[in-house]
Amino acid sequence: MDNKEKILTCALELFSDRGYDAVGVQEIVNEAGITKPTLYHYFGSKEGLLQSLLTLKHEGLIKRLSQAAEYKGDLPLTMYRLTQAYFDYAKENRIFYRMLLAMRFYPPASDGYKVARPLVNEQIRVLEELFTKASIQHGNMKGRQRTYAITYLGMVNAYIELHDNEDSLEEDNLIRKATHQFMHGIFS
Template structure:
């Protein structure tokens, strides 16, 4: 066996296979009802391998979550750098987030299931900071819009939450329906209707 073959054994993709299988099964059955036995069977390895790589079921779950979460969080940071009028910035923000969700539907689905569902014995993961970050960013944009006269002065919290509602529901649609009943263009149109209600009155 050569050095490359050693690499192949070391990096035979066991970790990735386990993570992929776990994602699928946690999504389709939930944490509690997805057994270690079926996860390893779907990965083509034996049970102690899972314990070798991840310590236990919880460790697998935490690693499954923490990777995409960090990625999503860094993407969230980047998207707030967009420049333009407030309406265009809000649209850009929401469309980018929605695209992110569409590119990671399975992970997003699991995140939402965890957020809305019971823990099922799974270790606690706090998604609030992520969602709160989005709420905050949108709130900041609406506030700026109200201050610079682009949006009505009383747009504030209510306006921000109305934007968040449209984004949130559009995101949820990506994994609740096949095909989703709301796509990017439709969410944009919805937001534009709302932004008209938020617009400063010039008459």
């Protein structure tokens, strides 16, 4: 593992365990076994480190979600695939996903919130696009795409938080239950 990877790995663990604001640069470099100039060489600042970490990890999530959200006329199936993509990603990237969920509730003026918010908005954009395409077939959805995107994201994240550190995220029954619950709400 090179220095850059060591820094990213240590920062992820520290930020996830204690929060971005509670972790200092000195603690990161001590944990990674490198010097401050090395961290600054790769990332410029602590905020630059967070930005790099979030961007690197979040790209994989957006790629998965975009593929799962490809609408082909079957909304329940698409929502099932999307829920499965979220659960799989959260299970495979527990530490990162836990950190991302926590950062949604940081104070709006904090550096962590400012860096994380655009990533949450990107997820909402992917979901909104799905609901916009589906609204052509499902007229009752017109004008509600953003509301559905935000509601779905909140619901799926609640399931992930409730089942964090459990293997139940991989259970087909839980995916079906979450999808079914959401579908009943939007088809009413």
